[in-house]
Amino acid sequence: MAGFRYSQPLWFLGVFLLCQALLPVLLAAHERAPLRSLLGLAAAAVVVEVMSAVSGIEAIGLLNLGFVWLALQQLGFLLADGHLDALHRRTRVLTALTAVALLAGLVAAGVYSPDLVENLNPPTVALLLVGVAQTSLLSLGRHRLAGLSQRRAAAAFTGFVTARAMTIYLWHMPVLLAAAGVTALVAMGTGIVLPEPSSGGWWLTRPLWLGLAAGLTAGVAWLLTAGERGRMPVATASVRRASQAVLAGLAGVVLQLAAGTTVLTAAAATGLLLFALARIRAGAGNKKPGPRSG
Known part of the structure; x- marks a missing residue:
């Protein structure tokens, strides 16, 4: 048990390595068509999940080790280059609330487990919704957080x-x-x-x-x-x-x-x-x- 648990956090190291290796390609795609790149990866994640559920072949879901995390990487690009901050504050609030409401509905319907750890391996579209909500909230509060980060203790x-x-x-x-x-x-x-x-x-x-x-x-x-x-x-x-x-x-x-x-x-x-x-x-x-x- 100790040996198994010891290695579990390493999933992030594999994802980080994959995202870093593909960074030049995905950044170029973002610069050409930011919204289309994000939606394309998100759509691919949905398709993989549907195919895995319909076929009963859970191994298909492992493809989302790429699609889900690379889609979230695209969200990071949108945050970094100011696309999200340029949106109206109300739009970002509604985006976060919509993502949370949709996730809650899917959990209530039994599509996803309420335990997000169970949605990690393989990653599910539930994590995409969490990522959308978190990134929207981060965009809303990043200027205040930046100010707090300048305090001596922080x-x-x-x-x-x-x-x-x-x-x-x-x-x-x-x-x-x-x-x-x-x-x-x-x-x-x-x-x-x-x-x-x-x-x-x-x-x-x-x-x-x-x-x-x-x-x-x-x-x-x-x-x-x-x-x-x-x-x-x-x-x-x-x-x-x-x-x-x-x-x-x-x-x-x-x-x-x-x-x-x-x-x-x-x-x-x-x-x-x-x-x-x-x-x-x-x-x-x-x-x-x-x-x-x-």
Whole structure:
């Protein structure tokens, strides 16, 4: 169970890699026809979901690992280039309310689970509706949030997290598992009875547990700061090498997701990721210092 849960958050790493690899193509499509690009990807996600439901072949739904997240990437483009902010405030409010109402109706009709985690693998159109609502609300409040972010405490917090975002993401699960293991050993050694999950006592201890997890994760991220600030190697200009790197990286993540974390799968995934890093580097004749990654 620990090995399986350890690997679950890695789905985001695979999605992030896919979206980054396709960024030039999807950004060009956005610049040519922003609305058509978004609607095309959203329509493809709906078609995939219908085909999967009608055929009973759940594997078809895995195509939405691309269509759903790339459609949400298009929403990000619209937010970044000011398209959404240019809309009337009432339009953005209505868009958010419509997305929420439609999602609520589909959940009430039994089309989607009210537990959004169950809509993650494979991603469903429910996540598109959540994304539309969240992006609309972010557009409405981003100027106020920008002002709040300039305050000293908020700036210190976001500065710490932003500079170490990938480290925090990759290391929070090892920290949680280590803390859980130590807690279990202490309980077994001392005879302390841990509260049953979801019981009243369990909920009362959640603030302490979450605070401890956040503090330990922050400490680990601080110790590993150098990893975020190293100089990036010059990337290859070869489409073939870049494609091989992306596929190897995706294969390493998918292996962990499908099989869980064991000594064998961890070694194989690490090998694939190291191969990906080797392929993405520029050749010996094109090596120059790269920009800092932080």
